[in-house]
Amino acid sequence: MQELPLIPGFLARYIERWAVKRLPDTDYQATIVRQRLYILPTRQGLLFTTVLxxxxxxxxxxxxxxxxxxxxxxxxxGFLGMIYTHQNLNHLRLGAASAKAVFAGQAAQFPLSISSVKQHSHYNIRIQCKATDAICAHLEDTETESLLMLPVTTKRRGYIQLGRIKIYTEFPFGLFHAWCWVELNAQAVVYPEPDAHPPQYTHGGRQHGHQMTQQEGYDDFAGIRKYRKGDAPNHLAWKAIARTGDLQTKQFYAEAADEIWLDWHQLADDMDVEKRLSVLCRWILDADKQGIKFGLIIPGKNISPGTGRQHRHVCLKALALFGIEA
Amino acid sequence: MTRFDYIAKDPVSWVILSLALVLMPHAPRLPAWTLFVIPLLFLWRLAAIKKPQRLPRKWLLFIIVILSSFAMLVHYGTLFGKTAGTAILAVLLAVKLLESRKRRDYMLLIALSFFIIVTNFLFSQDIPTLAFMLITVVILVMSLIYINQESAPLKLRQRFKMSLTIVLQALPMMLVMFILFPRISGPLWQLPDDAHTARSGLSDTMSPGNIAQLINSNDIAFRVKFENQQPSQNQLYWRAHVLWYFDGRSWEQGKLNPNPDPVLETFNAPVEYTVTLEPHFKKWLFALDMPGEAPVKSHYNNNYLLRADKKITSLYQYQATSFLNYRAGNILSPWEESAGLKLPVHQNPRTVALGRQWRKQFNQPVDIVAHALKQFNQQNYVYTLRPPLTPGHDSVDQFLFNTRRGFCEHYAGSFAVLMRAAGIPTRIILGYQGGAFNPLNDVLTVRQSDAHAWTEVWLENQGWVRIDPTAAIAPSRIEQNLNAALPKNETRPLHMHLDMGVLKQLRFYWELMDNNWNQWVIAYDPELQQEFLSSLLNKKINFADIVYLLVFTLTIVTLAIAVMILKPFQRTTSDPTQLAYEQFCRKLARSGICREPCEGPVDFSLRAMQAHPQQKDSIKLISRIYINLRFRSSNNKKQLEKLRHLIRKLKL
Incomplete structure (x- = not known):
């Protein structure tokens, strides 16, 4: 987190701890009020004072x-600069929404809305979450709301909370640093990081259900069947449709086997949990990319085969929250 | 984006503009080479906006700094003091600019620009200088805003408005601090030698040409406010120096007059007046012939002159009294007799011979004086600012017998030589004669161009008598002013041309303002502060009182301005429909029906109608219009008027 100006780190952390105790309960939105707005001169402010x-x-x-x-x-x-800097931050209302799911290691983009309670202009409002770079926002008095994306870096799978963010400004003179800590209730799902070198997927680990008959791969053409709702549009057999007038879908070998099961137990026994999740994640992505109908089996969870974005999300979320959700 | 836009968008352009503005007034005082080097460095930085690789390397900057410091040292002989100090600072700022790339660097440059602004006041404190500096401050603040807005949402006009607003809002606080900040009499430590550079002014020696030189200067020497009666123009002889010693060419003060006590017999009531003296960095105080007694913090010397205890380094005010009718030094001391008759040997033989001849010719010294003045008046002597040169030892001879064209110093000098040769003790007096009254405030302004030289001769029973030979040649110099006395075809200094008609009237107004400015702003020192605050509060005030007063007033003014900016009482919405509806809710709340935070307008109106069945219709109507305005069409003036009207009429 951005250090406070002219304050040594240990003191800044102490101040933050003290200030956080004064924060109200976390909500999806928060308004900056005088009581929780802090202001200190910057290094430049000190220089200016020396010149004075x-x-x-x-x-x-x-x-x-x-x-x-x-x-x-x-x-x-200079003194008025302090008032203006304070004024520039005061009465801002921040709202946050949940971010789209990302893979661990990627930055989750939290949508933030900024509006002014008192309808005056706010310039150079900087918002920062933990160690990321601050983003900059402006709000003219004619605008009612400004929307922006706050990137938050993720490390581990699971849920990520937006948590505490620091909003600060040094506008207009850079002589004072006014800031406020805000805790907003917004979260995002973080999928496991897809494994870069996953073991080859092999069929047969599955002990029940349909036995796969073809081993050649997923891409080999197997024939044409009647269109069923939910079939991927890029698998439509346009030539056949033109000929018969009915919707037809191309079938491939792997698909001809109807579906595959991505199974936790398929993987080597000595593989650790996170690695397993990574590999499964990669398999899901590959299968989804190739339009294969897949199901997922992890301990305690059994997701029947399917395709499409929603299905992919359900599976990846199951991986993300494995062992986290009670 | 054009090339110009690209340059104008870079914050460094604004920094350069600010630096140029704050350095501009210093330009005439800087060494000529800096006027070439500094703009060059500015242009270099501008050229490097698009291509940062064009910026010079550190070692080159280092060489520039070393070379310019050396050049400064050669030019000024020092690197300290206000002139050399500002010059070296100007170069250093320009060099710093060449290695500035970040906000941090720009902030440093702007902070130092604020410092450069005030150094201008060490050289001039007049109203135009302040006005220019205030404009510069507005632009500096604009630059400061520009540097601190990263993605530049503020347009030029917005920045200008913001900067101007802030500067205007700062003025009341500035005024309070200016008046109430307890003033300390300085200096806190020894100032550098050039702390007070003298402008051209009266000198304490007289050689041909040095008064005529002053005539070109329109600078004010001092201002006078008379208590009761104003003396007539021909009585305004402002005494500054008494010169005893003549070396054949120039007149000097010579040794100190050891005469123990100057005797002054007076015949009428004194003239009382207040003099506001411009700083001349000497101890001289000017007074009318003859000063009565020494003002505070000054002393009276035996040549009937006033001398301050300290050098006059800032605007200085003193009360003086003078007797216009007097007899001074009835008894001539032996030192005065010998000093007053001394002439350099073997010089100006014709003049000396003429004086000796007059001594034989006339019985009474008075007659000699009268005869000499008559000669000046009748023998084609011309009063002019541009006399021919009279080089060599016998300059008085050349003037009296050949050129016959001269200025007051020629007439006073040659008259004194004639008188001394004729055996009459004579001395030269330097000072100012006349001045211009401003009819708007009756203040007499005496300028450097009023500088004058006259003589005093010692006569039996009359003491030292003032004789002004110039009056014999050009009486209008004494009766009116120099402009009237100069021959019609002579070219005059510029300021004399401006001194007529509407311009003259305007000048009176300007001087009135300037005078008040000097009296109240420039001269605001610990004493004036004490005096002013004491008269304001009608009680004697001490240091602690001033501090309390400052804290108290500043707190109030600051709070007032903070409230003005922060508007804590401002409503959180400016939607007129919402405001009207809130009034409706308040009315109902007074009758006991409070709207719950989560209660919608429909539910609320139903509850209100139950509580006030007799107002059922209007409550229903109000709620319906409100919902219409708020959630369907937001801009219906007629409906809004109706809503307001209904709410006003609602009686519960």
Whole structure:
């Protein structure tokens, strides 16, 4: 997380712990209020103050009235900068929605909406979640809402919570750093990372159901049958359709076997859990890519064969949450 | 995107613009080569916007810094002090610009620009300088905003408006601090030698040409406000120096007059006046012939001159009294007699011979004086700003007998030589004569161009008597001013041309403002602050009071401005329909029917109608219009008016 300006790390962590205790219950949206908005001078603010001090010394030393005057003008401008920076962050309302599922290692993109409770402009609002780069948002007073995507890096499969994010701004002068911690209730499913070098899929591990008759592969053409609802559109046999006028679907060998089962128990016994999930994940992706009807068997869960995005998601989610959901 | 857009979009362009603006007023004071080098460095940085590889390497910058520091050292003899200091700072900023790529660097440059702005005030504190600096501050703030907005959603106009708003909002706080920040009398430590560079002004010696030089300067020497009566123009002889010693060419003060006590007999009430002296970085105080007593923090010397205890380094005010009718130094001390008659030997023989001849010719010294003045008046002497040169030892001879064209210093000088040769103790007085009254505030402004030289001769029973030979040749110089006295065909300095008609009137207004500016702003020092605040609160004020006052007033002003910006009482919505409906809800709430947070307008109206059956219809209507406006057509003025009207009329 972005360090606080001019504050050593251990103190910043202490401050954060203290501030987090003051956060309200997590909701899908949060409004920034004065009570939880913090502001500190930046390094540049300190530099500016040093210059002001030098000017004041000069004014005293040279007994120069206009130098006094401009010194006070600059001080007032700097002070107003603080108010403006505070104002720039205050009264913002943030809302978050759940992000689309991603594979572990990819960044989950959480949709955020920013709106102003008091309908004035907010510029250079930066939002940051954990170690990712901050994203920048602007809200003109004519706009009611601004939508953006907050990337959150993922490491492990399972659910990822958006959790605590830091919203900060240094606009307009960069002399002050105003920030606020917000906890938003939004989550995303993180699938296991697909294994890069999975073992070859072999049929036969399956002890029940249909026995596969063909071993050649999934791509060999087996014939044409009548179209059934749910068949992949890229498997339509256009020539046959043109000839007969009825919808026809091409059939392949693997498919001719109707379906395959991706089975946990098929894999070597000494393989660890995460590796198994990775391999299964890769198999699901491959099968889905080739339009093969597949089912999934993992301990405690048995998903009957199917195709399509929804089916793929159900299977991958089952992998993602394996051993996590009670 | 055109090339220009590309340049204008880069924050460094704004930094360069800001730097150029803050350095511009310094340009006339900088060494000529910097006026070439600094813009060159600026252009270099601009050229590198598109191709950062064009930026110079570190070692090259280092060489530039070393070379320019050396050049500064040669030019100024030092790297410190305000002139050399700002010059070297200007070059360093330009060099720093060439290695600036990040926001951090730009912020440093902008912060230093704020510093450069105030260094301008070390050289000039007038209103135009301040006005220019305020404009510069607005642009600096715009640059600051530009640097800190990363993806640039603010347009130029928005940034200008924001910057101007902030500067205007800062003014009240600035004013409070300016008035109430406890002033400390400086300096805190020894200032560099050039802290106060003198502008051209009166010198304490007189050689041909050095007063005529001042005539071109329109700078103000001092301003005077008379308490009761204003003396007439020909009485305005502002005494500054008494010169005893003549070396054949120039007049100097010579040794200190050891005469113990200046004796002054007075014959009428004194003239009282307040002088506001522009800083001239000398101890001299100017007073009308003859000053009565020394003002505070100054002393009276035995040449009837006033001298301050400290150098006048900032605008300085003093109260003085003068007696216009007087007899000074009735008894001539032996030192004065010998110093007042001394002439360099073997110089100006013709003049000396003429003086000696007059001594034989006339019995009374008074007659000699009268005769000499008559000679000046009648023998074709011309009063001019551009006299021919009179080189060599016998300059007085050349002037009196050949060229006959001269300025006040020629007439005063040659008259003094004549008188000394005739045996009359004489001394030269340097100072100012006249000044211009501003009819708007009755303040007399005396400028450098009013510089003048005259003489004092010592006469039995009369003491030191003022004789102004210039008055014999060009009486209008004394009765009116220099402009009136100069021959018609002579070219005049620019400021004299401007001094007529509407321009003259405008000038009076400008001077009035300038005078107030000087009196109240520039001269605002610890004493004036104390005096002003004491008169404001009608009680004696000390340091602690000023601090309390500052904290108190600043808190109030700051809070007021913060409220103005933060608008904590502002409603959270600006939708007029919603506002009207909220009023309706408040009305019902007063009668005991509160809308629950999750209650929709329909359910709420049903509950309200139950509670107020006699108002059933209007509650129903209000709710229906509200729902229509809010959820169907949001922009129906007529319906909105009707809604407001119904809500106003609703009686529960």
């Amino acid at each position: 001090g030098t000017i004041l010394l000069g004014a005293i030393n040279y007994e120069n009235s206009l130098t006094y005057m401009l010194c006070f003008l600059f001080a007032s401008i």
